[in-house]
Amino acid sequence: MSEIKGAASLKVQSNAVVPGSSARRPLRIALFGFGTVGSSVARILSESNSDVLKLTHIFNRGVARKRVEWAPAGVVWTEDAEAVLNSDADVIVELVGGLDPAGNWVRRALEAGKSVVTANKKLIAFHGIELERLAAAKGGHLKYGAAVAGGIPVIPGLEQGLAGDRIERIEGILNGTCNFILSKMDEGAEYATVLAEAQAKGYAEADPTEDVGGFDARAKLAILMRLALRVVVDPEEIKPQAITSVSAVDFSYARDLGCTVRQIARAHRTNGSLAATVAPMLVDLRSPLAWSRGTENMVVFTGHYGGDVVFSGHGAGGHPTAVAVVSDLLALAHDSRRVEIPSVPARLGAEFEVPHYIRFTVNDRPGIVAEITGVLAREHINIRAIVQKPGYPAHALPFVVTVEPCKSSAMERALDGIRKMDCHISDPLDLQMLE
Amino acid sequence: MSEIKGAASLKVQSNAVVPGSSARRPLRIALFGFGTVGSSVARILSESNSDVLKLTHIFNRGVARKRVEWAPAGVVWTEDAEAVLNSDADVIVELVGGLDPAGNWVRRALEAGKSVVTANKKLIAFHGIELERLAAAKGGHLKYGAAVAGGIPVIPGLEQGLAGDRIERIEGILNGTCNFILSKMDEGAEYATVLAEAQAKGYAEADPTEDVGGFDARAKLAILMRLALRVVVDPEEIKPQAITSVSAVDFSYARDLGCTVRQIARAHRTNGSLAATVAPMLVDLRSPLAWSRGTENMVVFTGHYGGDVVFSGHGAGGHPTAVAVVSDLLALAHDSRRVEIPSVPARLGAEFEVPHYIRFTVNDRPGIVAEITGVLAREHINIRAIVQKPGYPAHALPFVVTVEPCKSSAMERALDGIRKMDCHISDPLDLQMLE
Numbered sequence: 019m020s021e022i023k024g025a026a027s028l029k030v031q032s033n034a035v036v037p038g039s040s041a042r043r044p045l046r047i048a049l050f051g052f053g054t055v056g057s058s059v060a061r062i063l064s065e066s067n068s069d070v071l072k073l074t075h076i077f078n079r080g081v082a083r084k085r086v087e088w089a090p091a092g093v094v095w096t097e098d099a100e101a102v103l104n105s106d107a108d109v110i111v112e113l114v115g116g117l118d119p120a121g122n123w124v125r126r127a128l129e130a131g132k133s134v135v136t137a138n139k140k141l142i143a144f145h146g147i148e149l150e151r152l153a154a155a156k157g158g159h160l161k162y163g164a165a166v167a168g169g170i171p172v173i174p175g176l177e178q179g180l181a182g183d184r185i186e187r188i189e190g191i192l193n194g195t196c197n198f199i200l201s202k203m204d205e206g207a208e209y210a211t212v213l214a215e216a217q218a219k220g221y222a223e224a225d226p227t228e229d230v231g232g233f234d235a236r237a238k239l240a241i242l243m244r245l246a247l248r249v250v251v252d253p254e255e256i257k258p259q260a261i262t263s264v265s266a267v268d269f270s271y272a273r274d275l276g277c278t279v280r281q282i283a284r285a286h287r288t289n290g291s292l293a294a295t296v297a298p299m300l301v302d303l304r305s306p307l308a309w310s311r312g313t314e315n316m317v318v319f320t321g322h323y324g325g326d327v328v329f330s331g332h333g334a335g336g337h338p339t340a341v342a343v344v345s346d347l348l349a350l351a352h353d354s355r356r357v358e359i360p361s362v363p364a365r366l367g368a369e370f371e372v373p374h375y376i377r378f379t380v381n382d383r384p385g386i387v388a389e390i391t392g393v394l395a396r397e398h399i400n401i402r403a404i405v406q407k408p409g410y411p412a413h414a415l416p417f418v419v420t421v422e423p424c425k426s427s428a429m430e431r432a433l434d435g436i437r438k439m440d441c442h443i444s445d446p447l448d449l450q451m452l453e
Numbered sequence: 454m455s456e457i458k459g460a461a462s463l464k465v466q467s468n469a470v471v472p473g474s475s476a477r478r479p480l481r482i483a484l485f486g487f488g489t490v491g492s493s494v495a496r497i498l499s500e501s502n503s504d505v506l507k508l509t510h511i512f513n514r515g516v517a518r519k520r521v522e523w524a525p526a527g528v529v530w531t532e533d534a535e536a537v538l539n540s541d542a543d544v545i546v547e548l549v550g551g552l553d554p555a556g557n558w559v560r561r562a563l564e565a566g567k568s569v570v571t572a573n574k575k576l577i578a579f580h581g582i583e584l585e586r587l588a589a590a591k592g593g594h595l596k597y598g599a600a601v602a603g604g605i606p607v608i609p610g611l612e613q614g615l616a617g618d619r620i621e622r623i624e625g626i627l628n629g630t631c632n633f634i635l636s637k638m639d640e641g642a643e644y645a646t647v648l649a650e651a652q653a654k655g656y657a658e659a660d661p662t663e664d665v666g667g668f669d670a671r672a673k674l675a676i677l678m679r680l681a682l683r684v685v686v687d688p689e690e691i692k693p694q695a696i697t698s699v700s701a702v703d704f705s706y707a708r709d710l711g712c713t714v715r716q717i718a719r720a721h722r723t724n725g726s727l728a729a730t731v732a733p734m735l736v737d738l739r740s741p742l743a744w745s746r747g748t749e750n751m752v753v754f755t756g757h758y759g760g761d762v763v764f765s766g767h768g769a770g771g772h773p774t775a776v777a778v779v780s781d782l783l784a785l786a787h788d789s790r791r792v793e794i795p796s797v798p799a800r801l802g803a804e805f806e807v808p809h810y811i812r813f814t815v816n817d818r819p820g821i822v823a824e825i826t827g828v829l830a831r832e833h834i835n836i837r838a839i840v841q842k843p844g845y846p847a848h849a850l851p852f853v854v855t856v857e858p859c860k861s862s863a864m865e866r867a868l869d870g871i872r873k874m875d876c877h878i879s880d881p882l883d884l885q886m887l888e
Binding site: 058062066163169170171172173174175176177178179180181182183184306309321323324325326327328329330331332337338340341342343344345346347348349352353354355356357358 | 493497501598604605606607608609610611612613614615616617618619741744756758759760761762763764765766767772773775776777778779780781782783784787788789790791792793
């Protein structure tokens, strides 16, 4: 039986001796935010007994009720952000989220020459370029490995392992809350019930709009587009479709089509033109994206040279996200600079041409299918299948039309026409089918 | 329609301006080996028009027959290794493979203060620690992102994104040749036919022992064990089981058990004790490891904090491997140092306790099952199922016994006893079942 002493520690006691590195003092770390992720970061730092990372400050509003007795001795607990920004901390770990005041704290820290590690996807999606410039000008570093896909090393993988490729497509499940809700609905639960369960488990906020509306995934997609497709887009150009209009009947029809429904964030570049979207989509059950369950995240990058590379794992939660934060801190402690990925400003100019699934709910009468197919034909949209499952009442009858790949704009024009018909009980639901 | 000028290039023209970096001269790169991977590296460098990476030398035996007209102008083609080692190249990219003479060239380059990028898993598995020490002492860097899983950023992901976790388990498909052979056999082909096809396609060597014998996967597992489990083991302590004894009948039985067969490399640490193995195993069809087809690679790391993280993609082939090499070169060009993962020497001391699948081929007579189950019972091995499919002749009858989790040593003792029976037409095949 072999003894593996210290193998689990983060101590730099490497076999590869780097001259001089042992003499350096540890990186002094100030945590902004002591919620789920913040306390996991403190927990890992405290359990790892690292001699390169030292937790010195914990900032939180109403900090008195946050104190834990297992935190490293000597940590300053405070609700005075100014004092921490003016302290001798080398790195601010920003885990508060949102644009304000978190963005202000991050700017202040970078201006003071400190480095920043953050999990704030919104801040990075909207202001990442400006903040990176500020960090470079002041001699600090900005790292945000935790901002996309939590504990899955998607950002380090892109920067360090795929920088040599020319990535042409991104397809991902980037929001664990939506994946939890949709995979539970896939098992038969109703949206409202699952949302309540997600809220009880801490997966969803009291106001779930950021998640279910697609805004969270959109911010993450914009970050991945910069590092993978090397374009800087205004996240607000990406129009998300909420998952709230997907219901049990859609899972039932999807299953008949060999599919399930997932919130997919995707972007691609073809002939110098960009397309990006976040929406609930029909996903083939044989696709890796259909395998992810619960709060899992998954990203597939398609490279010109390397083909498909898939990353998956826990995209949210305190511990997985904290792993990404601590890994970024270790990279800072080892002077492992980011590989700069060049990027250029760009606008979305292309549309996805994909098959669509349209679910109608109608008060049945003769001629409905003829009218709908007529409108589709005028937009040159070819029908693939019309499916109507038995067992629904004629006054609120759901049925599905799937169509061959067509541009979203053509489908929108067709739907505008179809909506004018008097038979609809609810608005038709248009879902892209991922192929 | 948006124009994305230069988005596909590797030029450092980043939005994040790093003071001084633009003034630096490009990294001068010498390629050792101009086979499939080497020419892909040259191709990517030449198409990327990078201003931080400059290909200056290409070394190959009999270089005259290797010359291509698309290589960057001014490249020195040579079969004189000494001249390149004494040249002003900053980095040697070693793609020759094997311990000798490649290892000697790598040592010479590091001693001269050059950096080395290599895809040589054998060299890194056996001499990585020594070579890293040499690089650090002489001021150079050693990078080997291409040594494991080709184009999948497993090593950068471990170093940069999972360094903050404490990884406890590795399970992977690390050899594309074996995965190609086994996934083709899964579709009904015979071993010899598929091996010939793999050889014709360049996936397998004329002597396939390194791959099918498990030696290639073993070297890669040893490298992952150092970076993930933080232990340095002698690769020869890991005893591989060849895939050559798996036959069509095993896929048929596996399918009945809800499984397929894959070559799996796995290692884990429990209570300070290490176990590692490379072998064909029964893999549940619902496991991610059963999804990989053809030459794909896949690795699952299980972290104490972050849980399971899965990487998959093209683990071999010129272009994917070249992506890893070029990414390492870009990291060198950007002074992105490796995050040093501490590690300690260790020995394998533990056994996996897993269910086993044992396929017997016997000349049938009464009492065989009673004798076999008797021997198993004496080793306290509990039987899970006995399966015998119809349609085989009585004089060469294959049947399968699966057992509850037991130590490998107990199973070996039982098999030694069972082998003494006079009924065997071929040696019983013992496969671990991955759970």
